[in-house]
Amino acid sequence: MTGVSLRGVVKRFGATTAVDAVDLEVAQGEFLAVLGPSGCGKTTLLRLVAGFESPDGGEIALGARVVASRRGVVPPEERRVGVVFQSYALWPHMSVARNVGYALEIAGIAAADRQSRVDTALGLVGLAQHGARQPNELSGGQRQRVALARCLAMSPDVLLLDEPLANLDAHLRAAMIEEFRSAHARTGLTTIYITHDQSEAMALATRVAVMFDGRIVQSAAPTELYREPCDARVGGFIGRGAIVPANIRGPGRVEVFGREIAARMPAAARPGPAQLCLRPEDLAPVPGDSPAAIPVRVHRSLYRGGGYEIDVVPLGADAVRLRLDIRTPVAEGTTMAVRILDGWALPA
Ligand SMILES: Nc1ncnc2c1ncn2[C@@H]1O[C@H](COP(=O)(O)OP(=O)(O)OP(=O)(O)O)[C@@H](O)[C@H]1O
Ligand SMILES: [Mg+2]
Known part of the structure; x- marks a missing residue:
């Protein structure tokens, strides 16, 4: 398994500096939440780690492997990073099991191996009985769990989640927080979870990094963040x-x-x-x-x-x-x- 390390990472879009000299160490197996208001650069940070964006400065490493630096970038498909987005984008005409196994199929994994990886992934998210259903026969929360299973089936080293619960109602969100916690406990995957919802961040993560204007201003355990914010902006944003x-x-x-x-x-x-x-x-x-x-x-x-x-x-x-x-x-x-x-x- 693999930790994530960002050193002085910068990403600009024209005049906007979306990610501004970010240093961040995520330990192997850690569950880190990145919390900040809309537009502060959370998604950009995650896309840089996944490899969908290239930094304008600084260095990103997954474990011992540098995947982005001045010397070049490793493409997303070679990073062993799984991403779950807010919109789960399941293929509507494919069964749940096929949705989960499709990327494995494309990667040329043999049918028997594929089947067992799909079964394991669906088991991890509590949907072992639902493989034959179509996505439109599932609730919103179940669909998001299929998206998570699809990611887990690829056996990533690092899991990135970008506001995966934003489309769900409050009750479902609470249930899904439990699902993510137990999926993390069972897989032990290094996880970065992006959210603008502080109660979600506090409930899920062992550490929360608070981001404003492209910078990480404080990174601490939820209790410390709540009791000892570093400045008035964090104090006002949290709790x-x-x-x-x-x-x-x-x-x-x-x-x-x-x-x-x-x-x-x-x-x-x-x-x-x-x-x-x-x-x-x-x-x-x-x-x-x-x-x-x-x-x-x-x-x-x-x-x-x-x-x-x-x-x-x-x-x-x-x-x-x-x-x-x-x-x-x-x-x-x-x-x-x-x-x-x-x-x-x-x-x-
Ligand atoms: N492809 C792009 N082209 C130009 N500007 C962009 C692009 N992607 C992001 N930005 C800008 O970079 C800044 C950070 O955007 P980002 O999507 O990372 O924010 P965010 O924290 O994820 O916000 P939200 O909570 O609304 O999803 C914003 O000012 C945004 O407008
Ligand atoms: Mg975003």
């Missing part, structure tokens, strides 16, 4: 919450809304202006006369099944919205008090 002006007073001490509180911060943080990333669980309602209480007005209250998500505005800080989850309803426009239990300091 719910607020980023508010603050002042670092000393190690682990921050002033916010005129009160000094304890907060987490990077080791390199120095006293001075900063921002504080506050997740909903970092805030709690408290009686107005309790120490460190911040008086707020309820701006918006949304029932979220089992509780309420509320946005509140600290009195005297009209532009700030803090978000927290509470159990009992409060009316919009009421005043209450909240306390900051925890927070993560970011550069100003």
